[in-house]
Amino acid sequence: MTVLSLAIAVTLACFALAIVLATLRVLRGPTAQDRVLALDFVYLNAMLIVLVLGIEHASSMYFEAALLMALFGFVSSTALAKFLLRGEVIE
Amino acid sequence: MSATTLSEALVAVLLLASGVLSLIAALGLLRLRDFFQRMHAPALATTFGTWCAALAAIVYFSTLGSQPALRAVLLVVLLAITAPVTTTLLARATLFRQRAAALLEREPEAPGSDRSA
Numbered sequence: 063m064t065v066l067s068l069a070i071a072v073t074l075a076c077f078a079l080a081i082v083l084a085t086l087r088v089l090r091g092p093t094a095q096d097r098v099l100a101l102d103f104v105y106l107n108a109m110l111i112v113l114v115l116g117i118e119h120a121s122s123m124y125f126e127a128a129l130l131m132a133l134f135g136f137v138s139s140t141a142l143a144k145f146l147l148r149g150e151v152i153e
Numbered sequence: 154m155s156a157t158t159l160s161e162a163l164v165a166v167l168l169l170a171s172g173v174l175s176l177i178a179a180l181g182l183l184r185l186r187d188f189f190q191r192m193h194a195p196a197l198a199t200t201f202g203t204w205c206a207a208l209a210a211i212v213y214f215s216t217l218g219s220q221p222a223l224r225a226v227l228l229v230v231l232l233a234i235t236a237p238v239t240t241t242l243l244a245r246a247t248l249f250r251q252r253a254a255a256l257l258e259r260e261p262e263a264p265g266s267d268r269s270a
Contacts, residue, residue, distance in 0.1 A: 069165035076172030080179035080198070087182050087191075095188055095247045102239060103182060103195045106203070106232075107175060113206050113228070114168060117213050125210070125224055132228060136235035143242035147249055 070118045077111045098142045105135030160216040164209045171205035174198055188247055192240060199236045203229055 084107070087100040109131040116124025144150075174197055181194030207225035214222035 064161070065165050066161045069168050073168040073172035076176045080175045083176075083179035083183045093188060093247075093250070095243055095250070096191065099188075099192060099195065099243060100182060103178065103198065106195065106198055107179075109228075110171065110175065110198075110203065110206050113210055113225070114171075117164070117168070117210055120213075120217060122214065122222070122224070125228075129228055129231065132231050132235070136231075136239060139239045140235075140242060143239060143246050146246040147242065 067118070070114060073114055074111060077107045077114070081107045094146055095143075098139060098146065101142075102135060102139040105131065105139070109135065157216060160212055164213045167205045167209035167212070171202045171209065174202040174205065178202065189244070192244065196236070196240070199232055203232050 081104050084100045084103045088097050088104070091097045091100060109128050112124050112128045112131060116122065116128070178194045178196075178198035181197070182191055185191045185194060207229045210225040211221075211223060214225075
């Protein structure tokens with residue numbers, strides 16, 4: 063086991079733990095805004111996991127998936143925030 | 154120590170930094186008291202953590218393919234554009250909702266108030 067594969071394993075564990083902690087905030091969060099913020103963070107961490115998996119498998123195919131996840135995370139978080147602001151997404 | 158070993162060590166350090174920063178952000182998201190305090194925590198992962206992971210990808214694929222692979226910069230630029238938009242919208246939504254709730258609490262049956270949100 064090289065240094066790099068060990069570091070990748072530890073990093074993936076860190077991201078997974080971060081997702082678990084953010085999920086606790088989603089479940090607990092007193093207001094809807096807290097839940098949207100935590101879901102956005104979960105999306106970001108999933109994107110980072112995909113990026114690190116691309117390094118682990120030495121494949122550049124993962125990068126496009128990470129880019130798409132960043133884009134969809136932005137769109138969904140913005141739509142949810144707009145819904146919280148006005149009660150509808152597109153007006 | 155060859156160049157490959159050095160770059161692998163650099164990639165490992167950057168990845169570990171990214172993971173630790175993300176973990177700190179998650180802890181802040183869980184432990185901070187107020188929503189406006191909690192909003193600050195994920196920015197750590199959005200900016201610094203993503204920078205570290207993207208730099209790791211750049212270094213790794215550049216040494217793998219013998220030519221600079223700068224595509225991961227695209228990810229950082231995309232997040233730098235989109236993250237403030239989401240944060241600002243959420244902050245505005247929170248301010249609006251808190252104000253509406255306070256108004257509703259003061260005058261439960263205000264005439265002409267159509268604050269259904």
